[in-house]
Amino acid sequence: MKFFKLLSILLILPITLIYAQDESDVEEVVVVGSQIKGAKITGALPVSVITAEDIESLAVESGEELFQELAENGNNNFNQTDFSGGYNASRGDVGSLDLRNIGTGNTLTLLNGRRLVQSPGYATEWVGGSYVPVSSVNSNTIPVYGAERVEILRDGASAIYGADAVSGVINTVLKDNFEGLTMRVRQNWYDSFEAKDNKVSIQWGKDFSNGTNVSVYFDRYDRERIRALEDPKWSAGDLRPFLPDPDEGGLGAWNDSTWRNTNVRSEWAQFYNAANNGFSLYPNSDSNCGRGGSNDFVFPGYEDVFCLYDLTSIRDSLRANYATTYDKRGPLLRNNIVVFVNTELDNGMESYTEVSYYTSDINRVLYGGAMLGLGTAAKGGGNTQPMFIPATNYWLSQFYRRDRGPDYDSDDLFVNSSDMRKFDDDDTTGASEGLFARYHRFLTPRSYDSKRETFRLVQGLRGSFDAWDWDSGFVISRATSEMDNHGRVDLNKMDAALADTTPNAYNPFCAGILPCNEEQIMTSIYRDNTTELMMVDFKMSNPSVYSLPAGDVGMLVGAEVRYESHDDARDPNIDGTVFYQPPYPASNRPKPPYISNIANSSPSPDTFGERTVSSLFVELQVPLHETLDSQIAIRAEDADDFGSNVVGKVALGYVPNSIIKVRASSSTTFRAPNLITLNEGLVVRNNSQEDPLLTYAMQAYYASVASSGSAPQDGDGNYLCSGDADFSGGTCAQDTFPNYSMQRQARGNEDLQAEESTNTSLGIVLTPTDNLVITVDKWEIAQENTVGLFGERNHLLLDTLIRARGGVNECVGNPLVTRNPYIAENDPSDVGYNADWDPNLCLAGSVVSIADVYINLDDKNLQGTDYLVEYFVDTDYGSFSTKLMRVQFDEYTQEAGGVLAELIQEGQPGGILDGLITTAGYGDLIGTYDKRAYPEHKDSFKVSWKHKQWDVFLSGTQIASFTENGVTNNAKDSSGNYVCSGTEDYSGGTCGENWEVASMLTMNLTVGYKFKNGLRLRGTVRNLEDERAPLADETTWGYVADVHQDYGRNYTIEFYKRF
Secondary structure (H helix, E strand, O other), rough: OOHHHHHHHHHHHHHHHHOOOOOOOOOOOOOOOOOOOOOHHHHHHHHHEEEEEHHHHHHOOOHHHHHOOOEOOOOOOOOOOOOOHHHHOOOOOOOOOOOOOOOOOOEEEEEEOOEOOOOOOOOOEEEEEEEEEOOOHHHHHHHHHHHHEEEEEEOOHHHOOOOOOOEEEEEEEEEEOOEEEEEEEEEEEEOOOOOOEEEEEEEEEEEEEOEEEEEEEEEEEEOEEEEEEEOHOOOOOOOHHOOOOOOOOOOOOOOOHHHEEEEEEEEOOOOOOOOOOEEEEEOOOOOOOOOHHHEEEOOOOOOOEEEEEEEOOHHHHOOOOHHHHHEEEEEEEEEEEEEEEEEOOOOOOEEEEEEEEOOOOOOOOHHHEEEEOHHHHHHHOOOOOOOEOOOOOOOHHEEEEHHHHHHOHHEHHHHHHHOEOOOOOOOOOOOOOEEEEOOOEEEEEEEEEEEEEEEEEEEEEEEEOOEEEEEEEEEEEEEEEEEEEEEEEEEEEEEEHHHHOOOOOOOOOOOOOOOOOOOHEEEEEEEEEEEEEEEEEEEEEEEEEEEEEEEEEEEEEEEEEEEEEEEEEEEHHOOOOOOOOOOOHHOOOOOOOOOOOOOOOOOOOEEEEEEEEEEEEEEEEEEEEOEEEEEEEEEEEOOOOOOEEEEEEEEEOOOOOOOEEEEEEEEEEEEOOOOHHOOOOEEEEEEEOOOOHHHHHHHHHHHHHHOOOOOEOOOOOOOOOEEEEEEEOOOOOOOOOOOOEEEEEEEEOOOOOOEEEEEEEEEEEEEEEOEEEEEEEEEEEEEEEOOOOOHHHHHHHHHHHHHHHHHOOOOOOOOOOOOOOOOOOOOOOOOOOOOOEEEEEOOOOOEEEEEEOOOEEEEEEEEEEEEEEEEEEEOOOOEEEEEEEEEEEEEEEEEEEEEEOOOOOOOOOOEEEEOOOOOOOOOEOOOOOOOOOOEEEEEEEEEEEEEEEEEEEEEEEEEEEEEEEEEOOEEEEEOOOOOOOOOEEEOOOEEEEEEEEOOOOEEEEEEEEEEOOOOEEEEEEEOOOOOOOOOOOOOOOOOOOOOOOOOOOOOEEEEEEOO
């Protein structure tokens, strides 16, 4: 209701001015750094302009690709390349914007000077100690080939465009008032892949006799599938062959199991009985099959194919490789259409209409899912999503002892052996007889279909009254995302199918050999998201409201009201509507309070949030001296869900002569928490984390393994790691720490404070000649009350610290960390081995859940320097131009106060937490990577030559190197000694050096020729030197996909014709 009241008030002013309209020519206000037409201060503001020619020379296909090329833009953390096969990562055609790399959601994005609707759905981004929901405009909805230019205001602009413009503004100005017809046809193909990309762009416009111009832009992009198996690195799973010394028997630098990213959860699963005895499936070629005795079981008719035998170690060759089914990218069809109707009215006003529609369809095949939770508790059904196979299961009931031969009887069946026991001593029916599965993976790959649509209508009037230019309009925009996820396991159906006594039963022992009967437990689930934006604004400006000795004072006043909403509708199997109760006897075990009915997915509630924001703003241009201009802006905003705020900006431009220009600015911002962090109900996520308490309690054991290079042996004297990639030279070069899945519970917080920032800059512009410009701008962003989470890792460290200080009598620890009771695990090959628990600590089991809530963290500080050099010259041999830009980060820190500061201190050498996992997301982050990358600099350049019918462009982007926290050089040689021993990195029995993700430079070459008939032919080689993304220890393809591209060299041929 408030929105519509304010809307009616705002409409009064332009309606009143219609009747007093001067019949003079109307000029559109150009949005750059000021909204005052003709403002002199504009030239003194740090603005980057990407022209239509610049865009064409890059041969990019989307806004996502365009902004990745720009030095000003940081990580693209909300993108299509997410590796997770989970429900929350089914993103479809999406890209994000992040000026200064400060974080998604801090960049205000405009189209023709007005806001764009937020992308439907959201990503989670590492902020502070965990993943936090963030939202952004979808950069792929911006039709880059319909753009006249892209303007990037690199200093604070909150007082001018919106209080939430923390890191700056990106404004795309589209081509309108077009006359004629153009067509562009393009095809793109790759050196290393068979896929082709096709694009058609059409622009048409016509002037009509009544003063109306209609301009239409249409763009269609059709992209083919690329599978992970098409590239050796993407499909490897185990990245050790790609390390610098891969041929030294697997013992070169960095060659430890950290780089083995195949997954223990596979079709060759483990199964546990009530005595905690484990069994596993093995192919018949494995030494465990054929041993005979009471522990070697086979399936009738498949005696020579595989067996069920006592669990020893997880074979490296039996780990799951995601790339078997995974798409690197799915087929995509994207359409963009924009229609402009501009009419010059008889009274001198101009009516303008902008209608745009974007749609995309994408399909992507992922990999098979698994149950949540693989810690020690899974052996007894205590994990989040247990799989209990009752003794009545048809497939389990068929296994018999190999040594009994084909004449076996019922006493030789596995289900009738001493290995089949009750999990509940009070069970009188036998219902608790069976096995719990661990490390099991379903074979049906998950997949999703995503359809996205965005509609936008802008209707406005502009004109002049006396010396005032005015502009008023409204925006109505709606974006939807419909995602259908397939290949998902319905747990209620699975439990029923496991209990089936017929051959139709679900078969968890199929190993990809026997019938699995998975189709009966599979289902499809949906996630539908909608975001809306409704906005009305009015502004009027006068370049000369008052005269001073130094010149005229310019002024702009305006008002804006906007309504935004976000609706996230989840499938009933996810949002809690369909209830899942783990089967008996798992129901007797400690469980997280929230479990979804879909395997491998955490429960998530439906979320809806909305807000109405009304704004009043004033901008002044005041000449203080003939050489000194100033800009002063103030904006007052009121949000119906968050109260009022006032932000301001002051900028100065000093031009003592034609060579030197000095500029400075300071602005404040006020960014209310996004609608998700305020309104989200309880949401849980299962993430794999190292348990520092278990590491701390077992540190004496790990130290002995690390120092000796040896490992425990089985009853036959074989190393338990035998068959693993860590086994070499008669020893096990492995000292990995316990890492397992645990549940994080978080919820929205209506008591959150807004993030407040100060953005300052000081720069100099040198123009020693008319064709050379050099700029250097120092900038700083100081952000308070960053919205984030304390984080699972930090909660676990706090739990460890409290218990370590309290000793054997401290059995509570961090009250926000819930643990299972201690259950002894005596198998040293198990990730949860805990038999050598420190007697000075209270016994504790694995983590069940960690309670967290969105909070305001301590300050975030960024400092950097922008360098820009532009040169151009005309000669008899053509026109040459060059542009080089570097964005250099001098500081990037997330402050840690209170308990976090204490955790960091205790993690220093000699502290209680020394040697454990480190706190996440805090401290000096420059040049590091831990869930999020912080390169020290990003560079871009462009060199062009034009002569007669020819044009040639050479462009490139370089991203600096950064170190991957936690990936250390802990490889050992055949004697069990660290490879780094004797170097400066070796200290205290470990190697402190972190892996460096190398810098990456990609260059693009475009050559074009224009024929006399107006046809233009252009060819582009993107990634001229076929650079591939630098290696990183990431399950996401072996590189950091939010930072780098890894498609190698590709080619584009383009035909363009103006009719």
